[in-house]
Each structure stands twice: as C-alpha cells, then as structure tokens.
Amino acid sequence: MFSPVESRRLYRQVADQIRSMISVGELVVGQKLPAERELAEQLSVSRPTVREALIVLEVEGLVNIRMGSGIYVVRRHAVSMAASESEPVEGPFELLQARAIIECAIAEEAAGRARPEDIAVLDEALMRMSGGVNDAGTVLAADRAFHTGIAAIVGNATLIRVTGEMFDMRMTPYFEKLASHFEGPTTWRSAVDEHRAIRDAIASGDAAGAKAAMRAHLTLSQKRFSESFGEEFSGEEERGRDKAAARGANKT
Amino acid sequence: MFSPVESRRLYRQVADQIRSMISVGELVVGQKLPAERELAEQLSVSRPTVREALIVLEVEGLVNIRMGSGIYVVRRHAVSMAASESEPVEGPFELLQARAIIECAIAEEAAGRARPEDIAVLDEALMRMSGGVNDAGTVLAADRAFHTGIAAIVGNATLIRVTGEMFDMRMTPYFEKLASHFEGPTTWRSAVDEHRAIRDAIASGDAAGAKAAMRAHLTLSQKRFSESFGEEFSGEEERGRDKAAARGANKT
DNA sequence: GCTGGTCAATTGGCCTGACCACTTGACCCA
DNA sequence: TGGGTCAAGTGGTCAGGCCAATTGACCAGC
Numbered sequence: 001m002f003s004p005v006e007s008r009r010l011y012r013q014v015a016d017q018i019r020s021m022i023s024v025g026e027l028v029v030g031q032k033l034p035a036e037r038e039l040a041e042q043l044s045v046s047r048p049t050v051r052e053a054l055i056v057l058e059v060e061g062l063v064n065i066r067m068g069s070g071i072y073v074v075r076r077h078a079v080s081m082a083a084s085e086s087e088p089v090e091g092p093f094e095l096l097q098a099r100a101i102i103e104c105a106i107a108e109e110a111a112g113r114a115r116p117e118d119i120a121v122l123d124e125a126l127m128r129m130s131g132g133v134n135d136a137g138t139v140l141a142a143d144r145a146f147h148t149g150i151a152a153i154v155g156n157a158t159l160i161r162v163t164g165e166m167f168d169m170r171m172t173p174y175f176e177k178l179a180s181h182f183e184g185p186t187t188w189r190s191a192v193d194e195h196r197a198i199r200d201a202i203a204s205g206d207a208a209g210a211k212a213a214m215r216a217h218l219t220l221s222q223k224r225f226s227e228s229f230g231e232e233f234s235g236e237e238e239r240g241r242d243k244a245a246a247r248g249a250n251k252t
Numbered sequence: 253m254f255s256p257v258e259s260r261r262l263y264r265q266v267a268d269q270i271r272s273m274i275s276v277g278e279l280v281v282g283q284k285l286p287a288e289r290e291l292a293e294q295l296s297v298s299r300p301t302v303r304e305a306l307i308v309l310e311v312e313g314l315v316n317i318r319m320g321s322g323i324y325v326v327r328r329h330a331v332s333m334a335a336s337e338s339e340p341v342e343g344p345f346e347l348l349q350a351r352a353i354i355e356c357a358i359a360e361e362a363a364g365r366a367r368p369e370d371i372a373v374l375d376e377a378l379m380r381m382s383g384g385v386n387d388a389g390t391v392l393a394a395d396r397a398f399h400t401g402i403a404a405i406v407g408n409a410t411l412i413r414v415t416g417e418m419f420d421m422r423m424t425p426y427f428e429k430l431a432s433h434f435e436g437p438t439t440w441r442s443a444v445d446e447h448r449a450i451r452d453a454i455a456s457g458d459a460a461g462a463k464a465a466m467r468a469h470l471t472l473s474q475k476r477f478s479e480s481f482g483e484e485f486s487g488e489e490e491r492g493r494d495k496a497a498a499r500g501a502n503k504t
Numbered sequence: 505g506c507t508g509g510t511c512a513a514t515t516g517g518c519c520t521g522a523c524c525a526c527t528t529g530a531c532c533c534a
Numbered sequence: 535t536g537g538g539t540c541a542a543g544t545g546g547t548c549a550g551g552c553c554a555a556t557t558g559a560c561c562a563g564c
Contacts, residue, residue, distance in 0.1 A: 009319075010518070011307070035544060046519045048300055051545085052307050055263070059311040067261070067545050068526035075420065098410035105357035158350035158421075162414060168327075169410075261546065287515060298548045303516085319516050320556035 010045055014053035017043075022062055022073055033063070033071040092170070092225060099166050100218035103147065106163065108211035110153035111202045118153045122199045125149055130192045139188050143167075146195055150202065150214075187224055194220060266295055266305035274314055274325055285315070285323040344422070344477060351418050352470035355399065358415065360463035362405035363454045370405045374451045377401055382444045391440050395419075398447055402454065402466075439476055446472060 021027045033039065036054070040047040054071060057063045064074045110118075125146040132138035144167050151163040194217035201209035273279045285291065288306070292299040306323060309315045316326045362370075377398040384390030396419050403415040446469035453461035 037544085048303075048520095049518065051300075052304060052518095054545095055304050055307055056311050059308050065545070066527080068543080069528075070544065094408050094410050098408050098414065101357050101361050101406070101408075101411065102354050102414070105353050109353050154353070156346050156350050156353075158346050158418070159353065162350065162354070162418070166410070166414070263546085289515080300549095301547065304546095317516070318556080320514080320554070322515065322556090 011049045011052035011056065014043055014045060014050060015056040018053065018057060019060075019062060027073050029073050029075065031073050033073070035070065093222060095166065095169055096218055096222040096225065100215050100222070102166070103150070103163065103218065104211045104214040106151050106154060106159055107198060107202065107214035108207045110150050111205055111207040111210040113155075114153050114202050114205070118149070119199070119203045121149045121152070122146060122195075122202070126192065126195055126199060129188070129195065143191065143195075146199075150198070153202070190220070190224070191217070262297060263301045263304035263308070266297060266301060267308040269295075270305065270309060271312075271314060279325050281325050281327065283325050285325070287322065345474060347418065347421055348470055348474040348477065352467050352474070354418070355402070355415065355470065356463045356466040358403050358406060358411055359450060359454065359466035360459045362402050363457055363459040363462040365407075366405050366454050366457070370401070371451070371455045373401045373404070374398060374447075374454070378444065378447055378451060381440070381447065395443065395447075398451075402450070405454070442472070442476070443469070 018027070018033075027033065034042065036047050036050050040050045043050065054063065054065060058065050062073065062075050064072045066072065125142045129139050129142035129146065132142065144164065147167055148160050148164050151159040194213070198210060198213040198217060201213045270279070270285075279285065286294065288299055288302050292302045295302065306315065306317060310317050314325065314327055316324045318324065377394045381391050381394035381398065384394065396416065399419055400412050400416050403411040446465070450462060450465040450469060453465045
C-alpha cells in the first residue's frame with residue numbers, strides 16, 4: 001500500500017504521496033489513516049518526518065488530526081495550492097484580469113444596497129489614500145480597505161475574504177519587486193481618482209456605472225503595469241505576458 | 253452555546269505567535285528568522301516543535317525555508333486562512349451567494365469566448381454527472397469539473413483557482429453533514445438540468461443568458477438548501493433581487 | 505586585481521528512542 | 535442497565551545526535 005520514498009525534502013515527498021492517494025480515491029473521505037508509527041514503518045522514514053508531512057496535509061485541510069484518536073481524511077481537494085511547487089502562482093496580469101471580472105460584479109451588486117455608513121467607510125479609505133500617496137504602506141492599506149469595503153457593502157463574508165485574498169496576492173516578492181518600479185505618487189493619484197469614480201457611482205446607486213468604473217480602474221491598473229513592464233524589458237514581446245512573468249517568479 | 257476547550261497544540265501556538273509577529277511588522281519581509289535551535293531556546297520548546305510550526309508557516313506561504321541557509325519571511329498576509337481553526341469559515345448560504353455573484357460574472361465572460369473544445373469539456377462533465385446521480389463522489393467531482401471548466405474558458409488561472417476553492421469549501425465536515433440531509437438523486441438531477449441550461453447559453457454565445465442561467469442555478473441551490481434546513485437555521489437572509497431568478501424549475 | 509577552489513562554521517533535514525496526555529472501548533461492579 | 539475503572543492505542547513533545555547543504559572567509563593561481 002505504502003511504498004518507500006527517496007531523497008530531497010522527505011516530508012514533502014511523503015505529503016505528496018499521501019495527498020495523491022487521497023486525490024485518486026485510494027484513501028476515501030472519513031477513512032482513518034494508519035497510525036504515525038505504522039506509517040513511518042511502511043514508508044521507511046522516521047516518525048517526525050511522517051508527522052511533518054501530516055501537518056502539511058492538515059494545514060491544507062485534507063486531513064484532521066485528532067489527539068489520542070487518529071488521523072482522518074476530511075476532504076479530497078486541497079483548498080490552496082499556493083505553497084506547493086506544482087504551480088508557480090498566477091502572474092500579475094492574470095491576477096488583475098481576474099480581479100476585473102470578479103470585483104466589477106461585486107461593485108455592481110454593491111451599488112444597489114449601499115447605506116450611508118458604507119459610503120463613509122469608502123470615503124475614509126479614500127481620504128487616507130489620497131493623503132498618503134507618498135508612503136507605500138499607508139496607501140496600500142487604504143487601497144485594500146477600499147476594495148474590501150465595497151465587498152463589505154454586499155454583507156457577505158466570503159466576498160470580503162476573496163477580495164482581500166486577491167489583493168494580498170500582490171504581496172508576493174516578485175510582484176512587489178515589479179510594482180516598486182512603476183508605482184509612485186502619480187500612479188497612486190490616478191488610482192485615487194478612479195476610486196472616487198467608483199465610490200460616486202455606488203453612492204448614487206448606479207449599478208452599471210459602478211461596474212464600469214471598477215472595470216476601468218482595474219483595466220487601467222493593468223495598463224499602467226504593462227507599460228512599465230514593457231519599458232523594463234523593452235525588447236521583449238508583449239504577447240507572452242504571463243509566461244514571462246511566471247518565468248521570472250520561478251526558480252529563484 | 254458551550255464553547256471549545258480545544259487545547260491548542262504547542263506547535264500551533266508557536267506558529268500563531270510567529271505569524272502574528274509577521275502580521276504586526278515585528279518581522280518584516282525579507283528578514284531572516286533566528287535559527288531553529290535558537291528559536292527553540294527562546295521559546296522554551298524543543299526543536300521538533302519549532303520545525304513543525306515553521307512547516308505550518310511555510311505551507312501557508314509566509315516563510316521560505318532554505319536548507320543550510322535559514323528561514324526568511326516572504327509575505328505578510330496569508331493567502332488563505334481557510335484551513336485555520338481560528339474562524340469557522342463562512343456559512344453555506346453566504347458561500348452560495350458569493351458564488352452566485354462571482355460565477356455568473358465568469359459565465360458571462362466565458363460566453364463570449366468559448367471554443368468547441370471548451371464546450372466538449374463541459375459536456376463531458378455533464379455526462380459524468382448525469383450518469384452518476386446515485387454516487388455522491390462522482391457527481392461531486394463532475395460538478396466541480398463543470399464549474400471550473402467554465403472558468404477555464406476565460407483562460408485565467410486565478411479564476412480557475414478561486415472557483416475551485418469556493419467549490420471545495422463545501423467539503424467541510426459541517427457543510428457535508430448538512431448536505432447529506434438534502435442532497436440526493438432528485439436534487440442532483442435538477443442540478444444537471446440547470447447545468448445544461450448554462451452550457452447551452454455559453455455554447456451559443458449568449459452572455460446575458462449564461463449569466464442568468466448561472467445565477468438561477470446557484471440561487472436554486474441556495475433555495476433547495478434553505479428549504480431543507482431553513483426552518484432550523486432561520487434562513488431569513490433572503491435577498492430580494494434573487495427571487496425573480498428563483499422562479500421556475502424546482503426539484504421534481 | 506581578479507578568478508576559482510578549498511575549508512570550516514552555520515543551518516536545516518532527518519533519525520532514534522523515550523515519556524506524557526488524551527481518546528477509546530472493553531470490562532467490571534453496583 | 536448504568537456508571538465507573540483501567541489499559542491499550544495514538545498523537546504531542548522532548549532530548550540528543552549525525553548528515554547534507556549553504557555560505558563566506560581564505561588562499562593559490564592566472
């Protein structure tokens with residue numbers, strides 16, 4: 001059932017092996033895994049290694065470790081493959097496109113149900129953002145607050161979480177490195193203007209306008225990004241945008 | 253009513269502590285953490301415990317462990333807190349509402365750019381789903397494949413990932429326990445019909461129709477869910493604008 | 505001066521073996 | 535029948551150790 005493993009980051013190999021067994025259905029949901037000691041023996045590794053692999057799977061939400069009882073399969077698909085080596089996360093352009101599609105739907109939805117206090121939240125974020133265009137930290141925090149603030153208008157925790165997560169993905173080292181080359185007071189001021197247009201559309205209950213403004217904002221972000229990106233790598237073909245980006249993020 | 257008592261495992265406490273230090277900026281991105289041996293001493297725990305905590309943070313994408321070199325902070329926010337115990341995630345209704353908003357935007361986008369091979373993927377998922385209405389495992393897998401397949405049409409990895417993640421959130425023990433009470437061959441057959449309507453709209457390039465069909469599908473899912481359990485959980489979270497779409501086909 | 509190789513200190517990866525705390529279920533007693 | 539006890543099984547943690555990879559100082563050769 002379990003076969004021995006080989007070199008290189010053993011606990012990850014063990015985790016991969018068990019994960020794939022869950023994935024293909026060899027281990028079904030609800031099933032109890034062998035004890036750690038037994039797994040260690042069958043895999044020809046030590047118990048600490050098995051423990052580390054199981055902790056990986058637990059963090060991924062695939063198994064549930066119950067003290068004194070055992071280890072149980074609780075889910076078949078990983079919720080997040082972010083840290084896995086299998087796929088090097090998405091590129092910045094891809095991310096901005098996804099945000100354009102998702103967040104303009106959220107803005108459209110929010111426009112119909114914004115209350116004065118919701119608008120106040122947006123205004124507060126706008127103020128912080130316009131007042132801090134010279135400090136990347138404050139402006140980023142305010143930017144995030146604005147986008148999640150829109151999701152909050154709909155009153156749905158999942159939307160807020162997803163919006164925040166997508167925003168946070170720009171916090172990868174690679175993305176930040178690129179961003180540092182093109183983000184500055186001028187681009188931030190443009191962003192503030194676009195935010196204000198979104199805010200106004202939502203405040204006036206203009207669903208179509210909010211949608212359009214949000215799409216414009218994220219499309220322009222993408223444009224700003226690609227323009228600087230093109231300057232940086234002026235010789236490069238703009239076509240294979242995400243490929244180039246992914247290649248850079250890979251294998252550091 | 254009665255809460256918890258969950259005795260936090262030591263390695264999780266250590267992970268929480270380091271995570272919060274990163275979160276508040278006490279440890280900045282790029283900074284190198286003390287060596288495992290030193291951390292163990294400073295925290296008054298053993299080295300294996302520190303290792304397990306660091307592995308948690310690595311899986312969450314917060315730190316990067318480099319063999320022979322050290323441990324480095326790579327990111328400030330966790331990409332996904334889905335698997336963390338801190339919050340019992342969002343409720344099923346909230347999740348379905350979020351999916352309704354997000355996925356109908358994706359379906360709308362997909363309708364304009366579906367190629368024959370994309371439709372083939374959807375058809376294949378539909379076939380597996382309709383043929384396996386008596387087996388929860390196959391039908392769930394096919395259901396997932398259908399929804400991510402639509403996101404795949406847009407050709408954006410982030411959209412695919414987000415769609416998959418939202419779908420997988422139903423795999424929580426709590427959600428599954430509830431679902432097992434109302435999901436069955438009849439409800440699955442209704443879902444297949446709704447899927448087919450979505451597929452047809454996308455295949456014919458009808459963006460508005462695809463959007464409406466997707467919203468109808470997820471709204472009806474929500475409705476089926478609340479009809480079985482609404483009374484117990486007082487599902488008063490009825491959103492007016494969705495009612496129109498909810499008119500029509502029901503479980504037969 | 506610069507390049508390239510060597511070497512030792514540092515650090516993570518993994519192991520052995522042990523003890524403790526909790527869960528579980530069989531068992532016994534009232 | 536209901537409860538309480540107890541031992542086996544299991545995860546949680548610890549201590550100490552060795553190995554392999556990384557890194558930077560150092561040195562020989564061009």
